[in-house]
Structures are given as structure tokens and as C-alpha cells.
Amino acid sequence: MSQVSQGKAAASEEWGLGRLVALPSWVKTALLVAGDALFLPLCMFTSVVLRLGTLDEAVQTALPAQIVFAWLAIPVLAAAGLYRSVVRYLDLRVIARCSAALAVEVLLVYSLAQLTDLRMLPRSSMLIFWFITFAYVLISRFLARALLWGALQRHGRPLVRTLIYGAGAAGAQLAQSMQFSPEYRAVGFVDDAPALHGKKVAGLDVLPAARLKSVADKLAVDLIVVAVPSAGPVVRRRIMELAEGTGRPVKTLPGLVDLVQGDVRVSDIREVALPDLLGRDVVPPDASLFSRNIRGKAVLVTGAGGSIGSELCRQIISQRPAVLILLDHSEFALYSIEQELRPQAQDLTLETVLGSVLDEDLLMQLMRGHQVDTVYHAAAYKHVPLVEANVLRGISNNVFGSQAVARCAAAAGVSTCVLVSTDKAVRPTNIMGSTKRAAELIFQAAAREAGHRTTFAMVRFGNVLGSSGSVVPLFKRQIQDGGPITITHPDIIRYFMLIPEAAQLVIQAGAMAEGGEVFVLDMGEPVRIVDLARTLIRLSGLTERTERQPDGDIAIEFVGLRPGEKLYEELLIGDGVTPSAHPRILCAHERLLEPAVLEPLLAALREACRTGDAGGAVAQLRRLVPEYQPAAQ
Structure with missing residues (x-):
């Protein structure tokens, strides 16, 4: 046969197998049953031949009975699940069940022959029939499986x-x-x-x-x-x-x-x-700390639809509070986290509230109405360039939203109120970081005020993986698009932590609070962002395009620091830090303002925001947070 003829024959075979794969499942099942209806009588006839020793004697020995007994195996195999199994995924467990079912059939036929003194067929031929039929089922199904997988692989992409x-x-x-x-x-x-x-x-x-x-x-x-x-x-x-x-x-x-x-x-x-x-080992949460402020209590999470807020909600609901209140100003974010948590909220009250932390009436209604025990304040504008471009909104939400939460928590008799802060609050070079430092000062001052029973605490940490604005999804998307990967500066470094670990540590730090502490999470070693980008390129099986390697796949471009961005982040303002009861949580001792000093500064900042004076607001913010030094652009 010529090569052309061989190619046509192979193509025809593949086309036929491809059509077989595409048939409806009931058609393929019918074909299997039809095949068994043809070959099982042959198995029975072969067993009789082997028992009697000659072909002529086998032909003369109750051929109709041979066919009927062979066909009895079809409902037996069906009961064992052979025809319900997808041939491509057939495994030895199904074959074992079929073997056992055939053995039961042989025993039943043999017992029936003994009871009725039926002598149409040699009884020992039934045992031979079991061996031959089992071999037939095994070989036929695995051969069919191999052919079908071969057809799929030939019609698909290269393996x-x-x-x-x-x-x-x-x-x-x-x-x-x-x-x-x-x-x-x-x-x-x-x-x-x-x-x-x-x-x-x-x-x-x-x-x-x-x-x-x-x-x-x-x-x-x-x-x-x-x-x-x-x-x-x-x-x-x-x-x-x-x-x-x-x-x-x-x-x-x-x-x-x-x-x-x-x-x-x-x-x-x-x-x-x-x-x-x-390469960061996650320390399992301390069970007593983890549940102390949550189990059986009413808990409020502000910014519940955000990256940290939503993970806090996931961790909190696992500790079975009596009431969990989700507050967020984003309708979609609030809807998303509610849909995720609702199936787990069978034995607790889950309430979703669309609103802002600037609405003190709403906050007071929630805290007093539900007799809230614990508040986790995660609501904040965190995207540095966006806050830099929207100064008044950033200050209002981050500073005065935190003031409203602290004020309402004290007035409503909340037991514990925890502020989720950021490493950008340390010697800030941008509006976002300085507003978070101002929020820390508000909570520190609230802890020093008399006349309330609320324990205030702050938890400060760096970047979390998977948060909104994280560089990792951006880099992966840029790699998929063929590059370039854009990085602000070749020397920029960041601390990274997994979102679940950060949320667990926030909850445990709040449980250790005695009032006014700034807890700092151990973020491990900082990561150079350019090294991270190069690792992702290599793990994608690609190469970096450089001047020395112009044929590389993905280029890295340095686009300059964004407004307010700095090369590295810090977690401590000073050197005063002590360990806590948890190995990943430290307690920082830092500058604070007495309430009498803080209030006039906040009042002047609020007035600048009310009048829309962005320059005046920044000037007042610098009076409030003197360590704020805008990054040189």
C-alpha cells in the first residue's frame, strides 16, 4: 500500500473513532450491550467446547440454552454498574464488581441445575464460562478505553x-x-x-x-x-x-x-x-485568643467587602459569633461577601448594612441596637495614588471615619475596638499613610479617655497577597499579554503576608489588647519587587528581554515612583518594641497625643475639609502628623 493510501486509511480510522467519541452516551451504551449480546454467547460456546473437547459435541449440546444463559450475564453486569460507567474512566473497581456479579450468576445457574436436575449443559462448563467472560469483559473494556483515549489525543493538541x-x-x-x-x-x-x-x-x-x-x-x-x-x-x-x-x-x-x-x-x-x-511558615492561631472576642458575641466589621475586611469576616464566622454585622459603602463588595458567607450563617444573625463609617447615626444605631461587643475597623481608602489625587475624600474617610467609629464604640459600650492600620503610617510620604497614622493617634487618644469601658487597639502590617491593587495579579496579566512588566523602581522592596494569616493575627492581637497598644505583625523578610517579577517570568517558562538578551520574551520597564510612593516601607516609628504572647505579634510604644491636644488639631482639619481647601487640609494634616514628609517627585 502506498504512503498516500496508508495516510488516507489512518485518517479514515481517526475520523471514525472521533465520530464514535462524539456519539450520545445512550447510543454508546446500546452499542456496548449489543456487542456483549453477540460475544457472550461465543464465550459460553467456547466454554462448552473446552469442557467437551470437540466442536461437534458443543454444537449438539443445547445451543438455545447456551445463548439464554449467556444473555443472563447482561442484566447481571448492568446491576454491577458496567453499563453506567464511562468507558474512558473505567477502573479496576468496576471490573471487580463485574467479576463478583458473574460469579453470583454462575452459582445461581449451577444451583438451579442441581435443584431441577437439569442436564442440558455440562455444569462444570459454567465455571469455565466465568473465567472466559471475565477475560472478555476485562480485555474488551480496556481495549475500548485505549482506543477512545487514543482518538481523543490524536484529535486534540499535542500532549x-x-x-x-x-x-x-x-x-x-x-x-x-x-x-x-x-x-x-x-x-x-x-x-x-x-x-x-x-x-x-x-x-x-x-x-x-x-x-x-x-x-x-x-x-x-x-x-x-x-x-x-x-x-x-x-x-x-x-x-x-x-x-x-x-x-x-x-x-x-x-x-x-x-x-x-x-x-x-x-x-x-x-x-x-x-x-x-x-517560604513563610504560617503559625496556627492560638485557639483561646482567636475566639476570645468573637464566640457567642456580636461583632461589627467596617469595610467588610474589602480585601482585609472580607477575610476578617471569613475568619470571624468560623468562630461562631452570635451576630455578625457587615458594613461597607460598596454595594457589589457587600453583596459578594454576603453571598459567600450566607450558607455558613445557619445558626447566627448575619446582617449586611450599606453605609459609610462617616454616618455616626448609623454606627450608633448598629452598635447599640445589636449590643456590639467587638468592632474591627477595616474601612479605609488604601490606594496611594488615588488618595493622593483625592485628598479631601481620603482625609474625610480615613481620619474622620476612624474618629466616628472610635467615638461611637465608646458611647455604645463596645468591649473591644480594633483599628486595622498599615506600614505606610510609619514616617509617611503620602496622604494615605498620614491619614492612617492620624487614625492611630485617634485610637490612642480614645484609649486614654476616661468614662468608657472600651479597649482600643491598633494592628499595623504591610502588603497582603491578593489584596486589591496587589502587584502579583498585575504581573501575571502583563506576562499573559506578552509584557512589558511595569515596575516603579529597580530598588523598591515590600513586605508581604497572606491575607488569611493577616486576618488571624489581627483578631488575636485585638484579643491581647489592654488599651492603646500599637501591635505590629512580623512580616518576615522584605521582597524586592523586581526579583519577584523575574521569578514569575521564569516560572512561566519565559525569559526576560534585556539589552544583553534582546530575543527574550518579557521586558521589564521601570516607570518611576508614583505620587506619594517610597522605595521601602517600615513597621516601626521608633525602637521601642516588646514581644507579646504571640510569636508573630510585637507591641510598639510610640508617640501619642493627649485628647485635649488632638481635638483642636482634628477640628482645624475638619474645617479645611468642609470648606474644600485641599492645601489647607494637607497643611493641617502635617501639623497633626509632623513626621509626614511628602515624597520628592
């Missing part, structure tokens, strides 16, 4: 040659799952354990992880998947750094907690997230 880092249980399950994937093809393992080197797992060789780059080159790998869900953050970061050096895209499986509910599947593969790169 991604995948190297799996980690030859443990998760990696083995992932490799087995890839056998039936139309997208991935596992080509090998690497692992740190010397005992596994040179062995085979799921039919694939296990090679040393130290040789990751050479292994990836030798096997022509397109993708590396890290399948070590039990690894801690430090180990995961080391693995990511090793994988990054191969120049291949890197993906990962979720953590062990996420996988505990079921088997590992190809669909579990996800993009590498920044937490995988930070």
Missing part, C-alpha cells in the same frame, strides 16, 4: 510532556491520572529521596531531583509539576527555586489539606502562587 517533582502517593496518582488525560503526558519523576532513585513509579523512572535541569533537557520536558503537597513553605520555596532554573513553566498541586478529601487528579494542577515562593 504536554510533563516531569513530576515528587514520586510519593500524590505524584503517583497524578501520573496515573495523566494516562487518560488529553492534555498531559507524564514522562518521568524526580525526587529528593535517594531510596527511590532508579526505581519505577507508575511505570516511570524516578531520577534525582539534584539533576532536575539535565533530566528536563534529556526528556524534552514541556512542563514541571511539583507534587509534594506535604512540603512546608520553606521546602516548597527551595523546590520552586530549583525548578525555576530549568527554564520550563512550573505548576503545582495544592497543599495536603486541600487534597485530603479525594484522589489527586489532573484538574488539581494549578499555577504557582506567590505563597509557594515566600
